[in-house]
Amino acid sequence: MDRKWGKRSGGRAGQHTDDMDPIHHQLSWLKERLANCSDLVIHTFESRFHQKCALVYVAGLTDQKNIQEEVLRAIFSLDASTAEEFRASIFERKQLPISNYAVIPLEAGPSSVVEGRVLLVIENEQRAIRFNLPFVKGRAIDEPISEATVRGPREAFIESADDNLSLIRKRLKTPEFKTETMQIGTYTQTKVMILYIQGLCDNELIEMVRTVLSQIKIDGVLGSSYLEEHLDSSPFSPFPQVQYTERPDVVSAALLEGRLAIIVDGSPMVLVVPVTLFMLLQSAEDYYQRYVAGTWIRWIRYLFVFISLLLPSFYIAITTFHPEMIPSKLLITITASREVVPFPALVEAFIMEISFEALREAAVRIPKSIGQAVSIIGALIIGTAAVQAGIVSAAMVIIVSFTGIASFIIPHFDLGLAVRFLRFPIMILAGIFGLFGIACGLILLYIHLINLRSMGIPYLTPVTPFVVSDLKDTLIRAPWWFMRKRPYHENEKLNKWRQPKKEASKQGEEEEEIRD
Amino acid sequence: MIIIAFIYACLLFFEWRYLKRKNRTARTYRIVFAFVIFTFLSMEALYYFRDQFTLADVIEMVFDPMEKFIVWGIEKNE
Amino acid sequence: MNDKYEKVTPTQLYMLFSLYLFTTILSFRQGALVGEAKFGVWVSLLIGSFGGLLFPYFSYRLAKRRPTRFFSHYGREIVGSWLHYPLVSIMIFSYLFSAAFVLREMQDFMVEVFLPDTPDWAVTSIFCICVAYAVRSGVQTIFRCAQGVFFLTMIGMLLIPVFVMGELNKDMSVAFLNHFDWKGIGSGSYLVASLYGQMSFILFLFPFFSNQQKTMKSLIWATVTSLFIICSNLIPTILIFGPELTSNLIYPELELIRYIRAGYFLENLDPVLISIWLTSLFIKISLFLYVAILILTHSFSLQDHKPLSLTMTILMAGISLLMVRTGADLVRLMGHGEVMFLIVTEAIPILYLVVDWIRSRLGKSSNEKAKA
Structure with missing residues (x-):
């Protein structure tokens, strides 16, 4: 029976399967729970007092060197005179020179082992010792991939x-x-x-x-x-x-x-x-630059969010329903370029936008070596060829590319996706109802955002509900000495002040006067 | 007229599902349905009789004499 | 974070009513107003607005007597069921009709100026989808909508006269101070009072307000702000077109904007107008509709206004499409009876206030007699 067990467990060298082994009972239970785990190691040995012990661990999740140097050495060098004292000093007095080990019931053994801990099992003992010696290979701390900054710190989170x-x-x-x-x-x-x-x-x-x-x-x-x-x-x-x-x-x-x-x-x-929506439109770089630059870039960002959402729709609406709005010279150019296109503006826009989305999605999976070449091919050759073939007009290519660039300005990727996605229904509304359709679409979007909450906080705070003190970090990026209060919170008991109040500086001035 | 009926049918279905999801009482169901039927009938009536009379005519009929009375009263005082 | 108790603040009240008050007057009533009052239009605005404020004031007094209860619940205690239900029906119908009226005006404007080939019902339908969404979300959404667009709208409306400064006929401005046609001013005030008096529906929204004491203050400031905006647009309109032409134009504000030459970038700034008007009109229509639905919901003693909201929206859409045969009929209705209808509706809370006051007086005196 043991040989059957031995074959199934398929562990590394050092495994004893003696039927009369006192530790057999505990180990067979563990092996049953962790059957068919080929990376499981059960290392049985005898202590100085001839007690059967075993170390159970998963090879890939632990540092074998550590186990040798720390655990085994500590066990063999433990100061005890009898087996009973050995057991007591490990389990009761916790005298093993290893930090942070716990005494757990044997039933909790399997889950500890698969978490990467090392289990020490001693014969006839229903408890086990759990050592925390994880060593999981992972990435080193690296630069952020999607949120790079020029002036801020360059550390990013990793998987651990x-x-x-x-x-x-x-x-x-x-x-x-x-x-x-x-x-x-x-x-x-x-x-x-x-x-x-x-x-x-x-x-x-x-x-x-x-x-x-x-x-x-x-x-x-x-x-x-x-x-x-x-x-x-x-x-x-x-x-x-x-x-x-x-x-x-x-x-x-x-x-x-x-x-x-x-x-x-x-x-x-x-x-x-x-x-809130405005937090998603902020980037870390805003706070590491001077406030004038930070404010300016913030405004550009807001402008481009609108452009990303509305530019194709505006083009469709104006060319289809309100051509009187365009200055006459531009109107002639646009009409000339649209002369050869067989589709209405809405269909043209859809073709271009969907092609652009396809390009964008494909670009994620293109190998880096040919990525550059493909993007040049896609942009210049296909775009130019399409215009010359009369499938789309030049103005539409410009609009769509500009919109695409604008959508990359949004710092938060999910928000950018939302804006990309919402562009299409608004384009449809623009194609049917013109500027009125765009206005209705925006109203619907606006009401949706007003109703939206994130963990109870309205999504459009501080614009509605109107919190004047927080606007200084939304509309502009106020200098640090201005941002003395934390963002608005309903709970009055929380600490509101980021920086101490002005009285402290007055005291400092007085002290200086005295010194003079 | 059929379009109006279709819209109201969709509306009835939608509200029924909402009420069911929120576990409202039977009384609520009755009131909501009765009101939907009432507005449906009024809409159909308004549509059917749109050539003979409009709501504006009704309001004019009721309130114009009142207005003339007040305005005439003001004119008389001057 | 407590949704159920999220109240409307005085600031939100002020912002919403500032938008609400100037929007219809500037958009659709300029012609009628200037036609009546000519150069004295500013006087009729002043008299009408502050006169019209009396209606919400009386509503406020009535509401203050029972600040936490909704009117439809306690109304029948005051005047009895037999009188209360017909009066409430009139009020519901009046607010529904007002919403439909503004919707019809907006729809006529859109179809005539911007979307000549689009059928009426399509324009109304798409707009009603927006209104239905807002109304279904509740009163807080409508007030927050107004809050969000307030500053942009104000800036937009105040920029318009700045841009047309060059075209004004300044010699005409003296006429504002010496041409007074008192009969016309009276009719104009009457019209303006009916529009400002519509604020009396705060009676129904009173329990939603977080700071009820400041209600009248918000309303007064809203009136002042709206008067400022109206005058800053109306006076240049008259100075450019003269009172006769203004009274004959259907959409003087549109014509005013077309006078703006914003350089070579855009030939005219119509989208500015559309976006400002549309949002403010949307808020006005939604609020009217919401009040009608609220009264209805409370009259039926239901808790949730959502089941009835879609029905009422469709009803409003239907009424707006079917209420008059042509746009000219709409203008005729304005001059023959519509104003009276509004004033009667606004006066109903005064009736309740008077009856309630008398009853409480009688109640007090009978208590004193009983004690004695």
Whole structure:
């Protein structure tokens, strides 16, 4: 029977399968639970007191060198005179010179092993020792891919939750910075951490997030986007209600504003709630530049959001319904270029836009080596050829390319997707009703945004509901000495002031006078 | 007229689904349906009789004499 | 974060009513107003607006007596069911009709000026989809809508006279101070009062207000702001076109904007006008419709206004398409009876206030007699 067990487990060398082995009972239970796991290692040995012991671990998740040097050496060099004392010093007095090991019931053994911990099993003992010696190969901390800045820090999150937490912890050196951990996913047991600064973050928000996350019953959580859909209040809305970022400085700033962050193990994107539309239109670079530059770029960004959404629709509406609006010289040029096109403006726009979307999607999968060449081919040759063949007009090519460029200005990718997607219904409305259709489409969009909430906060704060003090970070990027209060919160008890009030500076002045 | 009926049929279905989702009482169902039927009939009536009379005629008939009375009264005082 | 209790702040009230008040007067009533009052139009605006403010004031007094209850619930306690239900029906119909009226005016404008080949019902339908969405979302949405567009609209409306400064006939301005046709001014005031008095429907929205004491203050400031905007557009219109032409133009504001020469970029700035008007008109129509639905919902003692909202929207659309045969009939209706209809509706809360006051007086005196 043991030989059958031996064959099935297929472990590495060093495995004893003696029927009369006192540790056999515990090990056979473990082997049964972890059957057909070829990367499982069970290393049996005898202690100095002739007690049968075994180390159980998964080869790929642990550092074998560490196990040799730390665990085995510590066990063999333990100061004890009898077997009983040996057992007691390990289990009761915790005298093994290894940090952070726990005594767990044997039933919890299998799940600990698959998490990357090392299990020490001693004969006739229903408890086991669990050592935390994970060594999972992962990426090194690198530059952010999607949120590059010129002047700001260049660290980005990686897949390991603990490393991500350390990146934030080294920026927020306060005991008020709290982290709560939970495990979500029946099969993946993914570590999810909720981060907030106590005293700045609303307790209701923390409670809401805690409740939502604890109610998630799902097979596996493979990335932060799995949780994002549960945190959305309106999952059918195209607009994101949860922000994600790969920059630790953005997360730290968000936490200091009283928001809440969620780290998901295995994902380099950290979620931040709650979020407003204007926060999604901000980029980290805004805060590392001078405020004049920051304000200017912010305005350009707002302008281009509108262009990205509305430019093709305006073109369709004006050329189809309101040609009297265009100055006469331009009107002649546009008419001439549209003369040879057999389709109405709406159909032309649709053809171009859909081709552009296809190009964009394909570009993601093109290998880098030919990516440049293909984009040049696509843009110049196909575009020019299409115009010359009379399928589309030159003006339309310009409009569509300009719109495409405008859509890349939006810092948050999901919001950019939403705007791209919404462009099409508004184009249809423009084609049927002209400028009136665009206005109606915008009104519908506007009402939708007013109704939308992110964790209870209206999406269009601070424009509606109108919070004057927060407009200084929305319309413009006010200088730092201006931004003395944190963003508006309903809860009066929270600490509102980012910077101390003016009295402190007056005191300083007095002291200087005295010194003089 | 058929289009109006079609629109109202869609509307009835939509509201029925909404009420069902929110578990409203039977009384609510009755009131909502009765009101929908009432407005449907009024719409059809308005549409059918649109050549004979319009709502504007009704309002003029009722309120114009009142207005003339007041305005005439003001004119008389001057 | 508590949705159910999210209230309307005085700022939102002020912003919404500023937009609401100037929009129909500037868009569609300039012709009628200037036709009546000629150069004295500013006087009739002043008299009419502050006179019209009396109606919401009385509504406010009535609402203050029971600040947390909705009118449709306690109305029948005051005058009895037999009188209350007919009066409420008149009010519901009046607000529905007003919404349909403004919708019809907007639809005529759109089809005539911008979309000549589009059928009426298509324009109305697409607009009603927007209105239905807003109304179904609730009153807070409508007020927040107004808040969001307030500044842009104000800036837009105030830029218009700035751009036409060059075209004004300044010699005519003296006439504003010495040409007074009191009969015309009276008729004009009457018209303006009916429009400003429509604010009396705050009676129905009173429990939604977060700071009920400041209601009248918001309304007064809204009146002042709207008067400023109206005058800043109306006076240049008269100075450019003269009162006779203005009274004969159907859309003087449109013609005013066409006078703006914004350089060589765009020949005319019609989209500016469309966007400003459309949003303000949308808010006005939605609010009227919402009030009608609210009264209806509370009269039926239902909790949720959503099931009835779509029905009423379709009814409003139908009424707006079928209420008059042609646009000329609409203008005729304005001059023959519409104003009276509005004033009667606005006066109904005064009736309730008077009856309630008398009843409370009688109640007090009978209590005193009982004690004695």
